[in-house]
Amino acid sequence: MRAILIDDEPDNIQLLALQLGRHCPEVEVVGQYTDSAEGLKAIRTLKPALVFLDIEMPVMNGFQLLEKIGEISFAIIFITAYDQYAVKAFRFSALDYLLKPVDTIDLVAAVRKAEQYNKVNPAQLELLRQHYTLSGNNHPQRIALPHAHGLVFADIRQIIYCESDSNYTRCYLENGEQYLVSKTLGDVQEVLEPHDFIRVHRQYLVNLSHIQKLIKGEGIYLLLSNGKSIPVARQQKEKLLERFGWL
Incomplete structure (x- = not known):
């Protein structure tokens, strides 16, 4: 795979090129650029398979550079030192990222993934840009759900609850649709918790805005807006009451 490296820090680029040479012989580095404008020009002229x-670059960041490309015909591996909420969105998506300093095992895995998936969905890229840009309580209200046949872009507010299904997660929406997502419930939880979702049971993650009743009987159950009854694990009861503000 012909590859271009674009990073405003020369030391990072040199180290990445060295790691690729040692551990990823299938990658041929055809250009290294510390200036985003030069990198943009190189993408247009060299037409790499992988970038x-x-x-985080001065003048023009990575997302701004991609906006100028137009149709993206190459695989992308993002590099970032920003290990916060936005990174969770990258982990959840089909696009890949590497945290600085780059770990060799992660690098090899990302390259293998890029060999298999070399097309970028523009809508997904835009969602990632929003996740990366927004912070605090101002999170994007849509999410890309990767499933067996591609991606579904769903309004987060319409997701009622998510249910663990082995190494997959089934997401249930207001309109009655459900999607089997190729992520564990833990992965889904990481992305949805900032949107007022709470793990009430090892098998269930629920949207607080869709809880209608808390029912006490032999155990504790939640009645959701679609009529579904969800059990609450004993150890999660206090966390739920605190989060919801119930008396």
């Missing part, structure tokens, strides 16, 4: 792209 390692730093997100």
Whole structure:
């Protein structure tokens, strides 16, 4: 795979090129750029199959560079030192990222993934840009759900609850649709918790805004807006009451 490296820090680029040479012989580095404008020009002229792209660069960041490309015909591996909420969105998506300093095992895995998936969905890229840009309580209200046949872009507010299904997660929406997502419930939880979702049971993650009743009997159950009854694990009861503000 012909690859271009774009990062405004020369030391990072040199180290990444060294790691690729040692551990990823299938990758041929045809260009290294510390200036995003030069990197953009190189993408247009060299037409690489793979681009390692730093997100945080002066003048033009990684997302701004991609906006100028137009149709993206190459695989992308993002590089970032930003290990916060936005990174969870990258982990959840089909696009890949590497945290600085780059770990060799992660690098090899990302390259293998890029060999298999070399097309970028523009809508998904836009969602990632929003996740990366927004912070605090101002999170994007849509999410890309990767499933067996591609991606579904869903309004987070319409997701009623998510249910663990082995190494997959089934997401249930207001309109009655359900999607089997190729992520564990833990992965889904990481992305949805900032949107007022709470893990009430090892098998269930629920949207607080869709809880209608808490029912006490032999155990504790939640009645959701679609009529579904969800059990609450004993150890999660206090966490749920605290989060919801019930007396």
